[in-house]
Amino acid sequence: GAVVSQHPSWVICKSGTSVKIECRSLDFQATTMFWYRQFPKQSLMLMATSNEGSKATYEQGVEKDKFLINHASLTLSTLTVTSAHPEDSSFYICSARDRGWEGPYEQYFGPGTRLTVT
Amino acid sequence: GQNIDQPTEMTATEGAIVQINCTYQTSGFNGLFWYQQHAGEAPTFLSYNVLDGLEEKGRFSSFLSRSKGYSYLLLKELQMKDSASYLCAVRRAGGGNKLTFGTGTQLKVEL
Numbered sequence: 001g002a003v004v005s006q007h008p009s010w011v012i013c014k015s016g017t018s019v020k021i022e023c024r025s026l027d028f029q030a031t032t033m034f035w036y037r038q039f040p041k042q043s044l045m046l047m048a049t050s051n052e053g054s055k056a057t058y059e060q061g062v063e064k065d066k067f068l069i070n071h072a073s074l075t076l077s078t079l080t081v082t083s084a085h086p087e088d089s090s091f092y093i094c095s096a097r098d099r100g101w102e103g104p105y106e107q108y109f110g111p112g113t114r115l116t117v118t
Numbered sequence: 119g120q121n122i123d124q125p126t127e128m129t130a131t132e133g134a135i136v137q138i139n140c141t142y143q144t145s146g147f148n149g150l151f152w153y154q155q156h157a158g159e160a161p162t163f164l165s166y167n168v169l170d171g172l173e174e175k176g177r178f179s180s181f182l183s184r185s186k187g188y189s190y191l192l193l194k195e196l197q198m199k200d201s202a203s204y205l206c207a208v209r210r211a212g213g214g215n216k217l218t219f220g221t222g223t224q225l226k227v228e229l
Contacts, residue, residue, distance in 0.1 A: 034216065043205060043222040044161070093160050097215060107217065109160040 003027055004096045006110035013084055013117055021079045021113045023094030029074040030096035034107065035067075038091040050077040084117045091115075122220035124206055129226045130196055138191045138223045140206030148211035152180050152191045155203045155222070164204075165191065193225075201227045 003026040013019050023033055031052050036044040048069050049057045056069035068080040077096075081088055091114055095107040121143045130136040142150070149168040153161035167173055167182035167189060179192040193200055206220040 032215065041224075044219045046216060046218070049216060091158070107215070109162070112158070112160050114158070 002098060002108045004094065004108045004110040006092075006094055006113050008113060009111060010114040011116070013115070015085055015117055016083055018080055018082045019084055019115060021081070021092055021094075021115075023077045023079070023096065023110050025075045025096040025098075025108070028096075028098045028108075030077075030098065031074065032097040033071060033077040034095045034097075035069065035077075035079050036093045036095070038093060038112075044093060047079075081115065084115070086117045089115055089117045122206055122208055122218060124204075124220045124223045126221065127224045127226070129228060132196055132198060132227055132229055134196050135192065135194050136196060136225065138193070138204050138206075138225065140189045140191070140220055142187050142189070142206070142208050142220070144187075144208050144210055144218075146211035147184060147208065149209040150180075150182055150189050151207040151209070151217065152178075152189075153205040153207060153219075155205055157203075161205055196227050198227050198229075201225060 005024045007022045011019055033050040035047045037047050038044050046059050047062045050069045050071040052071045052074050058064045066082055071077040091112050093112040094110045097107055123141045151166050152164040154164050155161040164178055165173055165180035167180050170182055170184055172181045177194045182189045203222045203224050205222045207217040209217055
């Protein structure tokens with residue numbers, strides 16, 4: 001149980017275009033999902049917290065107009081990178097929190113999406 | 119704010135034991151996690167500590183000292199497949215269950 005999927009697993013796009021990444025909790029409901037970005041050989045940096053039915057909360061330094069997050073249901077959150085530039089190339093990982101579970105396994109990570117902007 | 123430090127790289131021999139340290143400074147501690155991450159993959163959960171002491175799970179153990187802001191992950195009977203990055207992450211009380219990750223330690227297991 002507790003599987004999180006991401007789609008696509010990798011994407012290449014041209015500079016200036018927008019890319020949407022989906023994060024789904026497959027067998028549990030996720031009130032909260034988290035979006036991370038990871039540059040090569042660096043650790044995960046939290047970008048934003050996505051809450052079902054409400055606006056996302058962005059970390060300091062993350063442009064909310066560039067990284068649009070929508071959490072329309074308890075099993076789906078989307079991250080749209082608008083007007084992508086080469087510096088946005090990164091590994092984007094989502095995690096989902098199983099609502100009502102306060103134990104150590106409460107965040108389940110998706111397999112990640114490799115974005116390359118040319 | 120939070121500050122989490124780990125060694126950048128470590129090398130160990132197959133069959134040996136390795137200890138990866140993590141020090142942290144945070145306002146309001148509510149748990150420390152260790153994750154394993156292979157290149158290009160998502161992190162996988164290894165262990166969780168919220169109280170002082172040692173948590174053992176098979177070949178992996180994790181220790182926490184809240185007063186010292188210190189944790190370590192101990193890997194026994196190292197195998198080649200243990201070559202990966204090991205991430206220490208701290209959950210802050212009142213932080214909405216957000217995790218702040220350390221810099222990660224790249225472990226290389228050699229023959």
